[in-house]
Amino acid sequence: MKKPYLAELLKRYLHDDCTEGEAWTVEQWYEARDMPRPTPPTPAEANAAKARMWRQVQAQVQPKPALWHSPALRWAAAAIVVLGVGLSVLVALQRPAVGTKAALSSAAVVRFGAANGWITCTNPTTKATKVALADGSTVTLQPNSRLHYPKRFDGPDRRVTLxxxxxxxxxxxxxxxxxVxxxxxxTTVLGTxxxxxxxxxxxxxxxxxxxGRVRVAPSPAPLADAQRATPAAIVLLPNQQVVYSAAAPELRRELVAQPAQLAPQLLTFNERPVAEVLAxxxxAYGVPILYDGAALANCTVSLAFGRESLFDKLDLLCRTLGASYEREDEKIVFRSRGCHSE
Known part of the structure; x- marks a missing residue:
């Protein structure tokens, strides 16, 4: 260890201006000597400390075999060996093993291709990927799916192909x-x-x-199928879906499998009319619920709903009243034999 380097290292250490590795080197020396950490010295104390440390370090680094048997130096050497082994293992773990380069390069990755002002995003992976469009819209593309979209939307509409x-x-x-x-x-929308x-x-x-609201229509039929009747377009509301089958061309409006709550709302009722609960x-879900108001006129319940799904909430209400419900297209029909006041 050269004297100018040591002097500069000690100066930076004493002024808390050295790297973690440099600090570790100085602190290991202190630990080996069983010395306390220094407090910032005066200029005179700093100069004296530098000279004293230099003499002590020089004495330890002299090639004297007897000194190697010192317990302090053996612990310091062991620490250096362990550190070196740890770094070697870390580097080995981070370095690809021989023969894995081809496997890594052939792994499925999301691919983007551009031609004639259009971009094609292909997702052959097992995870969804997010794509940002030029107008600020975002698309979450599912596995085994492909999206074709323009770099810029210049026409009267914003058109993508999925x-x-x-x-x-x-x-x-x-x-x-x-x-879309x-x-x-x-599918045609304004913002949703x-x-x-x-x-x-x-x-x-x-x-x-x-x-929001979405307008859905069948794609234009090929010339060979131009004579077939085409279903009229329909407008979907939140928590609705449309299913289309080309075999029997029709657009079927339904509820989605799990309607989402559209706005936060406290759904706690204490001896409240069942009609109020259903309303x-x-x-909360934007789902039409049909029921016989006369049959429920005398029915009240006390319920506190939490994060259950809409259908779990309805199941709980039905168990409380001995009622039932069923889905009909985009609606829910609630049936009860009513309640009799005592």
Whole structure:
């Protein structure tokens, strides 16, 4: 260890201006000598300390075999060996093993290709990937799906093509509708969030709406099928979906599998009319709930709903009243024999 380097190292250490590795070197020396850490010295004390440390360090680094048997030096050497082994293992773990380069390069990754002002994103992986569009919209592209979209939206509408499944969060632009084209359906929105599922080779395609309003129509038929009747477009509301089958061309409006609560709302009732409970659930989820008001006129309940799904909440209400419900297209029909006042 050269004297100028040691002097500079001690100066930086005493002024708390050295790296972690340099501090570790100085502190190991202190530990080996069983000396306390120094407090910032005066200039005169600093100069004296530098000279004293230099003499002590020089004495330890002289090639005297007897000194190697000192317990302090043996512990310091062991620490250095352990540190070196640890660094070697870390480097070895981070370095790819021989023969893995080809395997890593052939692993499935999301691919982007560009041509003629359009971009194609292909997701052959097992995880969804997020794609940002030029208008501020975002698309969550599911595995085994492909999205074709322009670098810039310049026309009267914002048009993308999907093969597979994706969730769209569309930036609002009333003058430029957003259109998603698949081999079976064409979906048009102004600004909303929804999912489109249309995998090649599958008989059915579906559109599921989370927020806003979405217009869905069958994709234009090929010339060979031009004589077939085409279902009229329909407008979907939150928690609704449409399922389309080319085999029997029709658009079926349904509830989504698990309706989402559209706005936070306290759903706690203490001896409240059942009609009020049903109205609150309808408002919270945007799902029409039909019931016989006369039959429920005398029915009250005390319930506190939490994070259950809409259908779990209805199950609890039905168990309380001895009632039942069923789904009919985009609606829920609630049935009860009523309650008799005592």
């Amino acid at each position: 093969s597979g499944e994706a969730f769209f969060e569309v930036a609002h632009d009333a003058r430029h509708p957003f259109r 084209l698949t081999n079976k359906l064409e 969030s929804f999912t489109v599922r249309a995998f090649p080779g599958q008989a059915e395609a579906a559109v599921m709406v989370r927020t 609150s659930l309808q408002a």
